[in-house]
Amino acid sequence: MQVLLAEHAGFCFGVQRALDQVEKEVSQGNRVATFGPLIHNPQVVERLAQQGVGEVEDLEAASPGRLVIRSHGVGPEVFEQAKQRGFDIVDATCPFVHKVQKLAKEFTDQGCQVIVAGDRHHPEVQGIVAWTGGKAFVVADEREAEALDLRGKAALIAQTTLKEATLRQIESALRVKADDLEVRNTICAATNKRQEAARRLADEVDVIVVVGGRNSSNTAKLAQICQSAGVPTYHVETADELELDWFLGKQKAGVTAGASTPRWIIEEVVQRMTDVNQEQATTELLEQNQEV
Numbered sequence: 412m413q414v415l416l417a418e419h420a421g422f423c424f425g426v427q428r429a430l431d432q433v434e435k436e437v438s439q440g441n442r443v444a445t446f447g448p449l450i451h452n453p454q455v456v457e458r459l460a461q462q463g464v465g466e467v468e469d470l471e472a473a474s475p476g477r478l479v480i481r482s483h484g485v486g487p488e489v490f491e492q493a494k495q496r497g498f499d500i501v502d503a504t505c506p507f508v509h510k511v512q513k514l515a516k517e518f519t520d521q522g523c524q525v526i527v528a529g530d531r532h533h534p535e536v537q538g539i540v541a542w543t544g545g546k547a548f549v550v551a552d553e554r555e556a557e558a559l560d561l562r563g564k565a566a567l568i569a570q571t572t573l574k575e576a577t578l579r580q581i582e583s584a585l586r587v588k589a590d591d592l593e594v595r596n597t598i599c600a601a602t603n604k605r606q607e608a609a610r611r612l613a614d615e616v617d618v619i620v621v622v623g624g625r626n627s628s629n630t631a632k633l634a635q636i637c638q639s640a641g642v643p644t645y646h647v648e649t650a651d652e653l654e655l656d657w658f659l660g661k662q663k664a665g666v667t668a669g670a671s672t673p674r675w676i677i678e679e680v681v682q683r684m685t686d687v688n689q690e691q692a693t694t695e696l697l698e699q700n701q702e703v
């Protein structure tokens with residue numbers, strides 16, 4: 412069995428940048444905490460905890476220190492509250508997310524009804540909505556878009572990790588309803604690259620393993636894309652979850668990973684699959700010998 416890695420997989424620019432900022436603080440001996448888990452990857456968060464990086468959920472309850480805003484970003488009220496409580500802020504909001512927040516605010520200031528295409532439970536979306544003063548509507552799909560009551564000017568923007576096809580479906584549904592709709596495709600290029608590479612890989616292989624946190628929305632989307640391509644797809648967080656059965660009789664296996672999956676976890680998975688490969692060959696050889 413051949414093991415192929417997607418052309419684009421693993422850490423994106425924004426996540427790497429946020430992690431670099433935290434590691435720089437640690438290396439300078441600063442006591443640092445992140446506002447919520449730095450990224451949606453439990454293994455990375457665990458490693459940071461071992462280096463003494465704390466996690467703050469409630470600004471009122473935490474004692475002030477250096478506070479890292481993660482790549483998903485937050486609303487203006489969090490900056491305000493953190494400042495008032497005496498936190499020293501390190502803003503690791505991804506510049507692409509920052510751009511969406513800025514657009515959301517500008518459209519709202521111009522009197523436009525902002526619609527965010529994305530997952531309303533995701534912190535990035537919640538942060539974007541906060542920059543509109545809570546006025547933006549969030550829609551996850553075309554069905555929710557169809558149910559909106561729109562009057563006047565409207566502007567559609569997207570969560571950076573949304574699937575391109577979902578944005579297009581939401582746009583089509585809104586075009587019917589809104590007289591004056593401005594659309595900005597704010598899906599991040601890193602997301603597109605990973606999704607396209609996963610789609611290409613899914614066409615090439617007999618089975619695919621998607622690596623990343625179960626709480627990572629972009630990893631879950633990669634798994635959906637591979638599944639929709641009709642290839643058996645398995646989502647794992649670490650190499651320990653791989654099962655030999657998945658690869659029985661397969662000629663080519665693919666590996667892809669979300670934007671919050673570090674290199675070391677991807678390498679472990681690829682390595683383990685290569686080992687599985689050898690185990691499989693040995694089992695097959697033994698079975699053949701028994702038959703003779």
Ligand code: F3S
Nearest residue numbers: 423425505507571599
């Ligand atoms: Fe930023 Fe795109 Fe990553 S928005 S956090 S570079 S997926």
